Amino acid sequence: MGPEWQAVWLTLKLAAVTTALLLVIGTPIAWWLARSRHWLRQPVAAVVALPLVLPPTVLGFYLLVVLGPDGLIGQLTEHLGIGLLPFTFEGLVVASVIYSLPFTVQPLQNAFAAINPQLLEVAATLRASPRDRFFSVVIPLARPGFLTAAVLTFAHTVGEFGVVLMIGGNIPGETRVLSVAIYDHVEALEYSQAHWLAAGMLAFSFVVLVSLYSLNSRFGNGVVR
Amino acid sequence: MNRGAPNEGAMNTAMGIEARFQCRFEDFALDVTLTLPGTGVTALFGHSGCGKTTLLRCMAGLQPAQGRMVVNGECWQEDDFSLPVHRRPLAYVFQDTGLFPHLSVAQNLHYGYRRIASGARQIDFDQAVRWLGLERLLDRMPQKLSGGERQRVAIARALLTSPRLLLMDEPLSALDDASKQDILPYLERLHDSLSIPVIYVSHATGEVARLADHIVMMAAGKVTAQGPLQETLARTDQPFAGEDDAAVIVKATITGRDDRWHLCLAEFGDRQIWLRDDPRLSPGDPIRLQVLARDVSIALNRHRDQSIQNLLPARVEEIRQGRQPGTAIVRLVSGDTPFLSQLTSRAVEQLALSPGMAVWLQIKSVAIVG
Numbered sequence: 001m002g003p004e005w006q007a008v009w010l011t012l013k014l015a016a017v018t019t020a021l022l023l024v025i026g027t028p029i030a031w032w033l034a035r036s037r038h039w040l041r042q043p044v045a046a047v048v049a050l051p052l053v054l055p056p057t058v059l060g061f062y063l064l065v066v067l068g069p070d071g072l073i074g075q076l077t078e079h080l081g082i083g084l085l086p087f088t089f090e091g092l093v094v095a096s097v098i099y100s101l102p103f104t105v106q107p108l109q110n111a112f113a114a115i116n117p118q119l120l121e122v123a124a125t126l127r128a129s130p131r132d133r134f135f136s137v138v139i140p141l142a143r144p145g146f147l148t149a150a151v152l153t154f155a156h157t158v159g160e161f162g163v164v165l166m167i168g169g170n171i172p173g174e175t176r177v178l179s180v181a182i183y184d185h186v187e188a189l190e191y192s193q194a195h196w197l198a199a200g201m202l203a204f205s206f207v208v209l210v211s212l213y214s215l216n217s218r219f220g221n222g223v224v225r
Numbered sequence: 226m227n228r229g230a231p232n233e234g235a236m237n238t239a240m241g242i243e244a245r246f247q248c249r250f251e252d253f254a255l256d257v258t259l260t261l262p263g264t265g266v267t268a269l270f271g272h273s274g275c276g277k278t279t280l281l282r283c284m285a286g287l288q289p290a291q292g293r294m295v296v297n298g299e300c301w302q303e304d305d306f307s308l309p310v311h312r313r314p315l316a317y318v319f320q321d322t323g324l325f326p327h328l329s330v331a332q333n334l335h336y337g338y339r340r341i342a343s344g345a346r347q348i349d350f351d352q353a354v355r356w357l358g359l360e361r362l363l364d365r366m367p368q369k370l371s372g373g374e375r376q377r378v379a380i381a382r383a384l385l386t387s388p389r390l391l392l393m394d395e396p397l398s399a400l401d402d403a404s405k406q407d408i409l410p411y412l413e414r415l416h417d418s419l420s421i422p423v424i425y426v427s428h429a430t431g432e433v434a435r436l437a438d439h440i441v442m443m444a445a446g447k448v449t450a451q452g453p454l455q456e457t458l459a460r461t462d463q464p465f466a467g468e469d470d471a472a473v474i475v476k477a478t479i480t481g482r483d484d485r486w487h488l489c490l491a492e493f494g495d496r497q498i499w500l501r502d503d504p505r506l507s508p509g510d511p512i513r514l515q516v517l518a519r520d521v522s523i524a525l526n527r528h529r530d531q532s533i534q535n536l537l538p539a540r541v542e543e544i545r546q547g548r549q550p551g552t553a554i555v556r557l558v559s560g561d562t563p564f565l566s567q568l569t570s571r572a573v574e575q576l577a578l579s580p581g582m583a584v585w586l587q588i589k590s591v592a593i594v595g
Binding site: 116118119121122123124125126127128129130132136137140141143 | 285287309310311312315316317319321323325326327336337340341382383386
């Protein structure tokens with residue numbers, strides 16, 4: 001596999017793993033944010049949204065510190081025998097999960113908030129337990145939200161650069177993702193290679209968004225809100 | 226509906242439903258203690274905001290409240306113990322139906338049905354579908370249904386959980402008149418053939434008159450009157466007696482027909498009353514008649530020189546001040562059947578009406594409600 005394809009493969013793998021993890025982590029957070037009236041709701045919502053406003057380098061810097069040998073989590077991972085996370089693929093996954101968290105949580109939160117709470121009461125009177133209600137009513141009704149969340153998270157992870165550079169560096173096959181590869185080519189004035197990758201990403205992003213919109217409008221026709 | 230099935234609750238039905246709830250809100254407190262019959266339809270009746278829906282939600286466990294709920298010998302809530310909603314063997318029909326928009330009619334019906342152990346099912350899927358006339362709607366999505374059709378699906382879905390108590394929260398109020406007429410016959414059949422108790426929230430006198438056996442009247446979170454429908458509606462101290470649509474219900478049987486004048490004869494006790502003919506009626510049919518207090522007037526003698534056809538001998542039982550100044554509400558009994566009459570206070574004085582007096586009731590019009 002050439003270095004270019006290696007970068008493509010690594011990027012897709014990172015985005016897929018991040019998206020899968022975030023759907024698992026983000027769903028309960030989004031559900032809680034959509035339904036709870038707890039005083040912690042606003043602070044938690046703000047923390048979730050931080051990656052939207054922070055420069056990626058700031059996030060990457062703090063992650064580097066916390067995950068590094070002197071950081072709290074770094075010491076923990078070393079103690080557990082996992083070793084240090086910075087400059088590894090796993091470290092990139094951790095960083096991406098945090099960096100893309102709002103792109104999962106916010107669409108899900110909106111989708112959950114749009115569900116008529118009476119439908120959950122109806123389900124309860126039809127003998128569905130809370131867990132059963134979540135899987136048989138909430139998830140199907142929030143399907144467009146899940147799709148949006150997955151696509152945005154995937155695409156956003158594919159496009160990340162600052163965080164990767166800070167925490168992952170540029171190790172081929174380990175942390176050298178597409179955006180870093182493009183940067184390298186441009187630095188080295190290899191514009192044709194840079195074009196090849198950049199155009200590929202542009203086409204990819206366009207295809208992703210077009211399919212998202214058309215899928216969502218198809219679901220939208222079937223479901224009255 | 227489950228007439229043929231052995232009724233294990235038969236022994237307990239006499240125990241009825243006990244409901245006691247207290248809960249406080251910012252602007253309103255519910256404080257209710259009720260003992261209701263374990264069969265038939267009980268109407269929770271009152272103006273909007275009186276707490277009848279809150280009470281229904283308390284019974285279902287949807288609204289957390291202090292209290293006690295025992296249904297035909299089965300305790301659902303007491304002291305610190307409270308069954309969660311999904312463990313209470315009840316069904317709830319919501320005002321705006323609550324059909325799942327992502328499921329077809331058939332899938333909506335199956336939602337509750339498949340969550341009931343097959344041994345505990347007392348109502349068969351096809352039976353419920355036939356019952357509510359849903360055969361041709363099964364593949365449709367809820368948003369393609371009319372209001373009346375949606376409510377029929379919601380009722381069938383509720384019945385398919387084989388509930389031991391059916392709670393209905395103004396199931397007709399969101400419907401237009403045509404849809405109401407479409408759905409009332411189904412509710413009546415439900416009433417006639419279902420052995421499970423039904424608690425029906427309503428603020429419409431017509432629906433209550435047509436469907437209920439028992440009535441609980443509520444105002445400001447409290448019960449103001451309760452009892453068998455016919456008796457309770459004819460009480461002068463019940464909160465609706467002084468109002469414009471105060472009415473009594475008369476249970477009668479069709480006994481004859483006059484083709485020349487397009488009238489039919491209804492009998493209750495040993496009294497008879499003429500009704501406008503209705504082609505759907507035939508001799509022997511039991512019917513419910515609604516007689517509005519404002520359509521009943523009183524005469525001391527039997528006048529034949531006037532237009533009102535229905536004259537009944539009666540006795541004055543009670544006279545009470547009406548809600549509006551200058552009005553009075555009079556309770557009369559003809560045979561065993563109570564009536565209310567709304568008069569002006571001046572008429573009461575001019576006729577010198579007093580309890581025990583023998584008079585003639587003149588009934589200007591009667592509505593057949595069921």
